[in-house]
Amino acid sequence: MYSRIVVGTDGSDRSLIAVDHAARLAALCAAELHVVTATSPGDATRSAVKIGHDATKRHRVRVVEHLQAGDPALVLIEVADEIDADLIVVGNSGDMRRSAGSVPNRVVHDSKRTVLIVHTG
Numbered sequence: 001m002y003s004r005i006v007v008g009t010d011g012s013d014r015s016l017i018a019v020d021h022a023a024r025l026a027a028l029c030a031a032e033l034h035v036v037t038a039t040s041p042g043d044a045t046r047s048a049v050k051i052g053h054d055a056t057k058r059h060r061v062r063v064v065e066h067l068q069a070g071d072p073a074l075v076l077i078e079v080a081d082e083i084d085a086d087l088i089v090v091g092n093s094g095d096m097r098r099s100a101g102s103v104p105n106r107v108v109h110d111s112k113r114t115v116l117i118v119h120t121g
Helices: 013-029 048-059 072-083 095-100 103-110
Strands: 004-008 032-039 063-069 087-091 114-118
Touching: 004 013, 004 072, 013 032, 013 048, 013 087, 013 114, 032 048, 032 072, 048 063, 063 072, 072 087, 072 103, 087 103, 103 114
Parallel strands: 004 032, 004 087, 032 063, 087 114
Antiparallel strands: none
């Protein structure tokens, strides 16, 4: 069904719910999981590397981490386009949403890819 799944996280506990959901889906589909963290200078959130490592251990999926500076919605879309992702997963609430406006709304409207919005609280 899916071969490449992109999930966005800002490192908050709520966004990790979306990562876990995406990792479980990747395991069911034997898909590659791309964990994306968009950063700004001086950002202290958990890194995509740590989050990806945790998902690999819990769900035994192949994880590729992407840590990029920029607007979260644009970074998610860019990574999804670069890897030709089948699905973008993003949480509906959390620090990422508050700090950058409605990331899920922008991804849904600006991406040509299928988007799954996970209820995270």
